[in-house]
Amino acid sequence: MRIHVINPNSTASMTDQIARAAEAARSEGSVIEAETATGTPASIEGYSDEAMAVPAMLAAIRAADKRGASAHVIACFDDPGLAAAREVASGPVIGICQAAVQVAVTVATRFSVITTLPRSVPVIEDLVAHYGATSRCRRVRAVDLPVLALEADPATARAKLLAEARAAIREDGVDAIVLGCAGMAELCAWLSREAGVPVIDGVTAAVKLAEALASGGFRTSKTGAYAYPRDKSSDRLASGSTG
Amino acid sequence: MRIHVINPNSTASMTDQIARAAEAARSEGSVIEAETATGTPASIEGYSDEAMAVPAMLAAIRAADKRGASAHVIACFDDPGLAAAREVASGPVIGICQAAVQVAVTVATRFSVITTLPRSVPVIEDLVAHYGATSRCRRVRAVDLPVLALEADPATARAKLLAEARAAIREDGVDAIVLGCAGMAELCAWLSREAGVPVIDGVTAAVKLAEALASGGFRTSKTGAYAYPRDKSSDRLASGSTG
Amino acid sequence: MRIHVINPNSTASMTDQIARAAEAARSEGSVIEAETATGTPASIEGYSDEAMAVPAMLAAIRAADKRGASAHVIACFDDPGLAAAREVASGPVIGICQAAVQVAVTVATRFSVITTLPRSVPVIEDLVAHYGATSRCRRVRAVDLPVLALEADPATARAKLLAEARAAIREDGVDAIVLGCAGMAELCAWLSREAGVPVIDGVTAAVKLAEALASGGFRTSKTGAYAYPRDKSSDRLASGSTG
């Protein structure tokens, strides 16, 4: 099985961390193909970053799908372009937010998400709502650090993350924490030990679900809104000269 | 007041129709600046068409905002890139789906949407849900014609549209119809006469709301998730050598 | 265009303030016809105040509609009698709560409402839910001052309003504030400057949307639940002597 993991932003060191988390998560027999998108923003911190990253990401997914990838993981917690990716791929496409939410509602009764910047809070709240998990998600919290600061200043990141996790347990009454950024993947095991509750990293969750769906023979439906984009070259010709 | 109307697809004749509808709708004193996006799909028929159209559309909106546009209208019923556009603009940004829904819930108790292709049905249903109008929208219907066929084969388009509108009134019990494609704008008055209920065209609705918000002094909030994208050039430097 | 603005309560000085806000908001070419309801409660502070105000308000709307008003604004944040008013009017009828909510979800991602008395909190929460904006509205807050105290003791009103707005930004994480009482209209610009986020006054929002709908040719649907009330004088006769 070949799991294609695409980092939609253009920061290679972040792809490296994602790849390490994916490698640690993969089953024997799976191959992780981690890839950095080209010409996209250095980090995804809002709607326009997402929008600017998606076309290059779709090209990478389309290419990997043609090369025979078994499944695709979009390694950004905003799940940018997830529906579009499902249109261009035949294998299953997993977003790390959706994957983390599916795992969270399976192993816990209530969870909170901890993300980077406050501006991502409504983005993630809306995603969680779209995935039908609003009643299970107590709160989306932010440590108020840019995505790249997770890597640039890990000591601060760890301290803020742990403080926020403890606040979530104490104030929100949750029995699990979801990490709201792909760049937090390597802090997962440490945070779980410190906080004393399951901490769910979306990269790990997504790699496992990607393997599960691919090996279970589940593929993206091509008869509805996830069908391949139409070829429109003959739309006018077909309709004739009445236009 | 200058209302910037961007057609995210690259079909100029469709922009022409949209511009005519916008011109007909504008108030005295408003100027319509209609624009066709460059290098985007010929029509927006699904998630990846949307995704491929958004970066060029955002560039156009950003430029128009700098030139002093009072407000922006995204003239595609999928409201592609609406949140991202609000991030890059200072003036209000109106999506024609959101505008049509806001008008529909003001003048009617229940409505149905009629769009082009069946693959757009879940796209629009999810938008309507995101706008909080699920309980007001009885059904999203499709005439099963490609977007460009509306223009290429208008006789068929009219016949199918009227049949579907009558079915909506009879079967769904609605007191208004929303046109689910920017390319249907010029059929609005005719369809309303034939069907006997208000028919809401999103281009008209959006132009009027754009004028309303702009002249009312309402501008996009820049303190939350619609703040301008961050400049990330110094993210690593600022964090020092700990990275 | 003639915009009929009805204050459902009987306090003329409040109508004056509403009229000044409406005048400031109107477009060139629009005429504001502000009117105080007759024989209604001095302020609308709860469900029975609403109920007692509606019949006189409907009479005023019916009369204005006959005189040729282009649209109607109900200038009370509880939107009392909004659906009933749509039944008796042919032009569009705008409630200031619904208008403010429609503007808020267009220019911001999350908002809080600030109203007068705590007893109005559930009233407004239920309205916001009915308008489909629950997930966008973080909280409905109250300054705990009667409606008429806004006018009678403006210094206290300003201080409490600003404190509550700052609490909303800090605790609720909102990027916009909605003023939850028509009597707060003239504090809008000041509060927005002080609080540093868009502050949305429903009277302004409603006047702009009323103009937008009227000049866009949108009128209340008369084929469904907003149809004119039936004439029942012959119900029994028509049914014959079997009753």
Add this chain to the structure above:
Amino acid sequence: MRIHVINPNSTASMTDQIARAAEAARSEGSVIEAETATGTPASIEGYSDEAMAVPAMLAAIRAADKRGASAHVIACFDDPGLAAAREVASGPVIGICQAAVQVAVTVATRFSVITTLPRSVPVIEDLVAHYGATSRCRRVRAVDLPVLALEADPATARAKLLAEARAAIREDGVDAIVLGCAGMAELCAWLSREAGVPVIDGVTAAVKLAEALASGGFRTSKTGAYAYPRDKSSDRLASGSTG
């Protein structure tokens, strides 16, 4: 126990029918005080009929509450003025729609409502949603007869009601029917026998719940939004001369 049953419309023969249903439903020891509102519409068929009926209805409830009524039943399926009535009463106030819905979700898994005119369908759908029962209510159906025709032409009413009930069972898959008009009360037992499922009449349901709440010592809370209306006579004086 004295159960005050107010018919908000002004048709005395309909009050008679309601009173008979209430008498049949009451427990030994209860007294039914049925009353017709004065100067209200002949039937409640929409939002403005509701609005015009509520002030007189509130006056009747207030008076009955002072006379010592144990509880109040609003005998119109639109539950007009229910929240306002709770403000002016100390005893519990029961709406026949809310009561019927509470009974329906207790004795059945899915129900449909059958009302009179199609224009009442969205009114009742919104009520059912407000009562949190949308997922339990399959459909609101209308026999397309005016309220007063139920009495004037009972043969037609019975035939249409039975046809609609059978359609609800067959098409909606429901295991109970709710009668969506106070004027249908006396057809309840007959319809249940003919249709073969429980048929719930709101008048009966409301009388039983009114007795239950009154004898259980439950009274309307007076500390929140159902508190008595404020006396505003001193609002300006109390605030001093700054106004």
Add this chain to the structure above:
Amino acid sequence: MRIHVINPNSTASMTDQIARAAEAARSEGSVIEAETATGTPASIEGYSDEAMAVPAMLAAIRAADKRGASAHVIACFDDPGLAAAREVASGPVIGICQAAVQVAVTVATRFSVITTLPRSVPVIEDLVAHYGATSRCRRVRAVDLPVLALEADPATARAKLLAEARAAIREDGVDAIVLGCAGMAELCAWLSREAGVPVIDGVTAAVKLAEALASGGFRTSKTGAYAYPRDKSSDRLASGSTG
């Protein structure tokens, strides 16, 4: 009327308290048949306690139904086995949580629930959601005492309950409190006096609703998902030898 009240746990002293509350609530002419389930957990504090209690509880309900009970009350706030009980009974079956919620939304606009252990909070939140009252219920709170400690250490229980009720009024802004455990029934009147708002005990609410439904002639529908369990003894025979 004979009201069968089943305590699903096996603690007889708790049944005694429930029986006293039910006796105090019953109408003249009603007989309370209180019963302790046999071989079930000593208290219901979570999902598996519920599951282990239900079979014995269903046997008790089935037997009481055969003996002619008019209605059944499940006297545990988790409403364990409520749907299953409706399958095996012909009379109405009332859960004390559902009953308390129905009363709360009738007499108040917003309520909070106070239960025993924090682990019951998501259980009750999900129940309240299932009953459609999420928007009315501000918060489910826990005093952090085991169920049996209510009886074993009443002084602590009272102090914690009152503190939590006052916090609910102050922080949640509620106008009613719902007691979230059958073992709190006898503290109801005292807590209401101390807290100054209506306090709703589910046992009382359920007994009153059980009487109401039974005397109103409402019985559990037997044509849908609450039909009696099928006899499957001939399923294979009937299908013949093809299996």
Add this chain to the structure above:
Amino acid sequence: MRIHVINPNSTASMTDQIARAAEAARSEGSVIEAETATGTPASIEGYSDEAMAVPAMLAAIRAADKRGASAHVIACFDDPGLAAAREVASGPVIGICQAAVQVAVTVATRFSVITTLPRSVPVIEDLVAHYGATSRCRRVRAVDLPVLALEADPATARAKLLAEARAAIREDGVDAIVLGCAGMAELCAWLSREAGVPVIDGVTAAVKLAEALASGGFRTSKTGAYAYPRDKSSDRLASGSTG
């Protein structure tokens, strides 16, 4: 990895079919431990069948967990006792309905469920709602055959299943079908070929997700409502003599 698959009903031939589907789905290196519950109903067709099956099922899960099972699958589409099972297990517990829904929302935009008996329709609708997928699930359909007839009369089962699947595609506009009964597992591949859309079998989905969660190191949270049941033996003693 050892995946414990428990069939909550007592029909061994059905366990055999489930075991074959699980074997076909498992990854190399996984071991399927399929087990039939003892003393439970022959099939699960409603709420009381569920309730009667759960205690024995919990005992089996508890025992398998102690023997070192990596994860547990509850092989009945009603997901009976799912939350209770999570309380008594340390490994993840997967219900086949929840698993199928999670796969369906990943590979398709809209799905319908096809189950056996009409009485299971509301049961499954409520489950789908609890899992947050109501807006994705167009309809729950029933072939109107008992569970055991799937095995006893496979020809009829196939014909009815295919007819219903085609109706779902045509009438509901879905791009995937979910099989609503564990006993349909072996018809999955055939039905998908015939119907032309992905058909999702819950047993396969659940085995794959069980492997994914177990190998990803995700375990059931033990700090919230899924904590192990409390030992209550000392509840009264601990509280001392004040009781």
